[in-house]
Amino acid sequence: MTSPFRFDLHKTSGAARLSTFTTPHGPIRMPAFAPVGTLANVKTLEPRDLDELGCDLILANTYHLYLRPGHELIARMGGLHKFMAWHGPILTDSGGYQVFSLAHQRELDEDGVTFRSHIDGSRHRFTPERVMEIEQALGPDIAMVLDECPDPLSYDYNVAALARTHRWAERCKTAHTRPDQALFGIVQGGVFPDLRQTSAQFLGGLDFAGYAIGGLAVGETKEQMYATLDETCPAVPADKPRYLMGVGAPEDIIEAVRRGVDMFDCVLPTRVARNAALLTPDGRINLRNAQYAEDPRPVQEDCTCYTCRTFSRAYLRHLYKAGEISALRFGTIHNVHFLMELMRRIRAAIADDTLDDLRAEFLARYRLSNQAVRHDQRRRRRENLLNQTTK
């Protein structure tokens, strides 16, 4: 039987790659950005929105769905695609990151990790085999191996974690049997080039269907992240997709694509939309600001999304200020459209060998979000990881 998966590399431009990853639920045009549907729903959106927005891939969170409504229930309802009525490609993470950042009283051992649910405190255990069972029950097109996500700045910790993560990767590979599901490995190693090299080579030898770069955007600087990508991308197999997990800031996506990354996911566009932060070519604007009270313009002048075709900033500000649920949806539609449009432009620029021009043009205009705030967010994520208990 031929595999339903195929990675077609159409063109490179420098290290950037224009490609298509074909799955049982359709092709993913790469470089691709996946909006996050944590609980089997991209918050405030529905499948027809995702189609209209041109989303080829969405991510769902294994940790959350395992706890609620449960992977077995979803399997009995026909799997994730049927359950959520989204018939395009789906990727699930392994839940590892959530166990280390969201769950309570986590205890890590060689065999797996025990934790308490952040919802009701109930006790659970993830092992590589258990996570494969859960992801195969959920039934996404792409599943991720269980890994440990350590503080990226601690060398000693990363050495120990990496060895365990590699043993877990082997066990996941052995336990994974669904031929209609691609299993991706996750390269770890913090900000340390030698560890990343080791990890890329080890996982490359296991012949995964794709390779994620994990453990970034969790406490390191942007420069450290980009340098790590410079090391890692060339070290993983060139004939498989490369996936940078948890990254969604436009400037980071552009820089990562230039270094050879093919896939991204992030809650950024959906989460900030619910906080009235809308993405524009000039950077984020916050629609709660008084300056928009009587602004008749759309969020973004040339934008073709439903929100911009239909509503003024003044109206959207009114909805946000009044706490109307629709505001969250209208903001989300725009922000996801903004990222999808960025990905379309990136793919066109790789085809035309104009990615450097796109980068220069984009960054000249795009005002980066407050770096202090972002640094603080990353520091908090890192502290979460530092709290982890190892037996």
Place this chain on the structure above:
Amino acid sequence: MTSPFRFDLHKTSGAARLSTFTTPHGPIRMPAFAPVGTLANVKTLEPRDLDELGCDLILANTYHLYLRPGHELIARMGGLHKFMAWHGPILTDSGGYQVFSLAHQRELDEDGVTFRSHIDGSRHRFTPERVMEIEQALGPDIAMVLDECPDPLSYDYNVAALARTHRWAERCKTAHTRPDQALFGIVQGGVFPDLRQTSAQFLGGLDFAGYAIGGLAVGETKEQMYATLDETCPAVPADKPRYLMGVGAPEDIIEAVRRGVDMFDCVLPTRVARNAALLTPDGRINLRNAQYAEDPRPVQEDCTCYTCRTFSRAYLRHLYKAGEISALRFGTIHNVHFLMELMRRIRAAIADDTLDDLRAEFLARYRLSNQAVRHDQRRRRRENLLNQTTK
């Protein structure tokens, strides 16, 4: 200049009427139900949804929009239609009911009513002239006169309130000047036939573009409400639309149509949807119930709404239980569709002289909501009205 408004009575069947009320923003097929868009947005829905659902008319609340974002801002932004991007007919209430049920420290006098905002405690005053100024600034197709909504069961209070409501109706008629806006009078008089007759005759003499029946569904029994409609409908001019304010329970709509009512509005379908209560031919079902956890059926088997075409009860229950915003939207889409479909069937039944059959068929299957709960809700609304202070 000919008026842009026209009421065409196509057919009667018993006291029930099939008609069209034409407005500057299009025709309203009657009997009609208007979903409520309190703050210039039908909660969780957007204009394209309202089109798809077949909504001919929506209601917005003058009290709320006056407070936030302010009628003058909306006027500067081009009026309510342009502001909210809904280009079908809009009706605004007068804000009177909200002042008496929602605002704080209200003080009523002959000239108007002074109150404090429920949002920030700021002091405001509504008079008939002020409310006409606000509604004309908002710019709906249909505006309502300022009235007093008294406890429907107190005769003496209704006698005094009615006299004042009539003087206010005259002042509203004088103050109202927009030719592209229809002004409706509001018949009051509680559950007392003689007062309703007096009110209908007095307001009929003022030649309003339509006649609302106010002060019902606020503490009286269903039997008292139906009896009041029996008295009031024949007493208002037959060549104008009749509007029963605040009524949206399916069984009440059917009974009111049979007595000659042409228009309804209510928060019921949208509000209960946000509480996981979905309308079906068998009555309301609450999707939080465990019995739906693995129910693969749509909310309503034969329903053509997006929610029923797309999602299972099991999935919707998961979204409600997990607190996903999308659940509120999916529930709202179904409930509004349910009422729109009911209105379509009612109109067809009037055309075919089969309204009694529709009523029998509908009521045989539709399990009424818990009467004790509903009675309690109506009692609370009445207590709000009893708290009003008169100088």
